[in-house]
Amino acid sequence: MRNNNDTTRAILDAHNTGPGKRTPALACGRSLSIPGASDTRPSLACGQHPESGRPRHECGVCGIFGHEDAAKLTYFGLYALQHRGQESAGIVTSNGKKVSIHKAMGLVPEIFTESILQGLPGHMAVGHVRYSTTGSSHITNTQPLMVTHKGTTLAVAHNGNLVNAIELRHDLEEKGSIFQTGMDSEVVLHLMARTTHLGLDRALTESFSCLKGAYSILMMTEDTLVAVRDPGGFRPLCLGKLNNGGWVVASETCALDLIEAKYVRDIDPGEMLIINKDEMRSIFPWPKQKTSFCIFEQVYFARPDSDIFGINVYEARKRMGEILAREFPIDADFVMPFPDSGNYAALGYSQASGLPLEMGMIRNHYVGRTFIHPTQSMRDFNVRVKLNPVRSLLQDKRIVIVEDSIIRGTTGKSRVRSLRDAGAKEVHMLVSCPPTRNACYYGIDFPSSTELIAAKRSVEDIADYLGLDSLHYLSLEGLVEAAGLGKENYCLACFDGKYPVEPDLHFHKGALDM
Numbered sequence: 001m002r003n004n005n006d007t008t009r010a011i012l013d014a015h016n017t018g019p020g021k022r023t024p025a026l027a028c029g030r031s032l033s034i035p036g037a038s039d040t041r042p043s044l045a046c047g048q049h050p051e052s053g054r055p056r057h058e059c060g061v062c063g064i065f066g067h068e069d070a071a072k073l074t075y076f077g078l079y080a081l082q083h084r085g086q087e088s089a090g091i092v093t094s095n096g097k098k099v100s101i102h103k104a105m106g107l108v109p110e111i112f113t114e115s116i117l118q119g120l121p122g123h124m125a126v127g128h129v130r131y132s133t134t135g136s137s138h139i140t141n142t143q144p145l146m147v148t149h150k151g152t153t154l155a156v157a158h159n160g161n162l163v164n165a166i167e168l169r170h171d172l173e174e175k176g177s178i179f180q181t182g183m184d185s186e187v188v189l190h191l192m193a194r195t196t197h198l199g200l201d202r203a204l205t206e207s208f209s210c211l212k213g214a215y216s217i218l219m220m221t222e223d224t225l226v227a228v229r230d231p232g233g234f235r236p237l238c239l240g241k242l243n244n245g246g247w248v249v250a251s252e253t254c255a256l257d258l259i260e261a262k263y264v265r266d267i268d269p270g271e272m273l274i275i276n277k278d279e280m281r282s283i284f285p286w287p288k289q290k291t292s293f294c295i296f297e298q299v300y301f302a303r304p305d306s307d308i309f310g311i312n313v314y315e316a317r318k319r320m321g322e323i324l325a326r327e328f329p330i331d332a333d334f335v336m337p338f339p340d341s342g343n344y345a346a347l348g349y350s351q352a353s354g355l356p357l358e359m360g361m362i363r364n365h366y367v368g369r370t371f372i373h374p375t376q377s378m379r380d381f382n383v384r385v386k387l388n389p390v391r392s393l394l395q396d397k398r399i400v401i402v403e404d405s406i407i408r409g410t411t412g413k414s415r416v417r418s419l420r421d422a423g424a425k426e427v428h429m430l431v432s433c434p435p436t437r438n439a440c441y442y443g444i445d446f447p448s449s450t451e452l453i454a455a456k457r458s459v460e461d462i463a464d465y466l467g468l469d470s471l472h473y474l475s476l477e478g479l480v481e482a483a484g485l486g487k488e489n490y491c492l493a494c495f496d497g498k499y500p501v502e503p504d505l506h507f508h509k510g511a512l513d514m
C-alpha cells in the first residue's frame, strides 16, 4: 500500500478553506446544505471489436502544471493510460494567457505528432483518452471539452458518469443553455459558466454540488488547474510530483511512472485540488461520505502496474487467484489464463495450489483493423485472430482456465470450443470475481442486465452454455479480501445490486446525443 506524503498533505490542509456556513441556491436551482458550512478503434472485418463481449474501459485523464513541456508529458501520460479509452484523445494547453487544443478520433500515437505537440505550447495541460460511456463515438463527443465564456476559457476532461445528467441538462436548457455534444460532462461547463462571477471556489462548490454519480475531473482555465473527485471516489485519481517540481494529476499511477513523476498521494474522495502559480490548496466542500471505490478497477480495468485506491493491482489480482485456490481446489494437469487479463489471478492460483502454470493460448499482440473478411468456414475467427491455442500442450490434458470476468459469455464460449478443438480432455473455469448480474451506471460500459449472462442463467446453466466441465466464481468476500480494503469502501453494485448512488434507470449511452 502506498503512503500519502504527510508533508504535502499538511501543506494542503493548511490551505484548505474549509466548508462554508451558508445554504446557497445552486446553479442547478437546488439548495445546498453544507453542515458546518475519425474512428480508428481496432475493429475486425466482421465489424466487431476484438474485445467484443468484454466490459469496456471508461476514460483516462492526465494533467500537468509547471513544466515547459506540458503537452509532451501529457502525451506520454495518455500513452500510459491508453487502455482506459481507445476511441479518441485530446490535449489542451495554456501558457498562462493563450489556450491551445488538439483532439481527434483514434489512438494517442496516431493523433499526436511532434509538430502537433509543438503547436500546443505552455506550462500546463489537460489530456483525455475516451471510450464513450455517454454520447456516441464521434468527433463532437471528444474531450477535453472547451468553451470561452466572458473572456475566460474553461476546459474539462471527465472520467466517470453522472447519473443525473439528463435532469441537469433539461434544467439548464430551460434556462437557455445550448448544448453542443451528447456527453454528460458538458453540464459541468454550463454549471461553471453560470457561477464564475462568484469566484473559483464558490463556482466549483455550487456547480459540483449539483452533480450526482461518478466523476474524476480535470479542469483548466488560462492559469489554473483543478482536479475534482466525487465524494464516493468511484474512479481513481492520483497526484504526482515532477522532477522539476511541477505537478501531475492522472487516473492511474502508471502514467506517473512513464514521465518519472513521484507518486505523492491520491486525490481524496470529495476533494477539489486547485493548482496555480501562487498556490496549491484543497477544498473539501462536503461532509465526509462513505467511499464507493469501483472494485472492478482491481478486477479488470486498471493496469496491473498501477496502484489503485492505494493497492497494487498486480498483487490484488494475484490474491484473487490465491483465494480461488482456497475456495475451489481442482484436480487437473495445469492452470492457464486467457491472456492477458487472467494472467495474474492464474499465477496466484498456480502458486497457491501447486498446479503448474502454462500458457495454453497465445495472444497476437498486433491485432488491429482488418478489412479482409474471413471465409465462411473460418469458425470462431474473432477468437482465433487474437488468441490461438497451443495444440501440443493441450492434447488430452485436464485444464483449469482462470478468467477475470464473464459478461455476455459469447467470447468465453468460442474460446472454450477452441480449447476442446485443440484436444483438451477436461476444461474447468474459475472466474476471479462473483457473477456480474447488474448494469453499471457509474462509467463502465457493461451491457444492460438483459445481456449479462449471469443475470439470466444459473452458474450451472452458464457452465453448460460455455461447454465447461465445471465453473466456479470467486466469492464476494474473497474478492473484497483480495482487493485489500474493507467491504464498506467499495462499490459492489454490479455483483450485489446495491447501488451507492441512486441510478437513473432510463439512462443509456445515447440518451444525450443530439
Ligand code: SF4
Pocket (backbone or CB within 6 Å): 234, 293, 294, 295, 296, 297, 439, 440, 441, 442, 443, 444, 491, 492, 493, 494, 495
Ligand atoms: Fe464498478 Fe461495478 Fe460499481 Fe460500476 S457497478 S462502479 S463496475 S463496482
